[in-house]
Amino acid sequence: MLRYLCDPANAITAGGLVLSSASLFLALSGHLELSVAVALWATLSDHLDGIVAASTVNRDPDAAKMGKSLG
Numbered sequence: 127m128l129r130y131l132c133d134p135a136n137a138i139t140a141g142g143l144v145l146s147s148a149s150l151f152l153a154l155s156g157h158l159e160l161s162v163a164v165a166l167w168a169t170l171s172d173h174l175d176g177i178v179a180a181s182t183v184n185r186d187p188d189a190a191k192m193g194k195s196l197g
Contacts, residue, residue, distance in 0.1 A: 133185070133186065134178050134182065135175045135176075135178040135179035135185075138171050139171070139172075141171055142168045142171035142175065143168075145164050145165075145167050145168035145171060146168040148164050149161045149165040149168060152164060
């Protein structure tokens with residue numbers, strides 16, 4: 127599993143998942159403004175991973191499959 131994070135697009139996706147989880151935690155903790163800010167960063171990472179995946183040449187097909195299942 128960790129070897130798929132060497133792929134830049136998958137690493138960005140995993141970072142977005144961490145940011146989404148952090149945003150949920152912050153919202154439940156009552157820090158709504160910070161939660162919204164972190165959620166916006168998570169949305170940005172979701173957008174960027176598609177751009178990075180599309181621009182990566184000779185991408186491993188297994189890494190691409192993993193990226194699709196992460197997102």
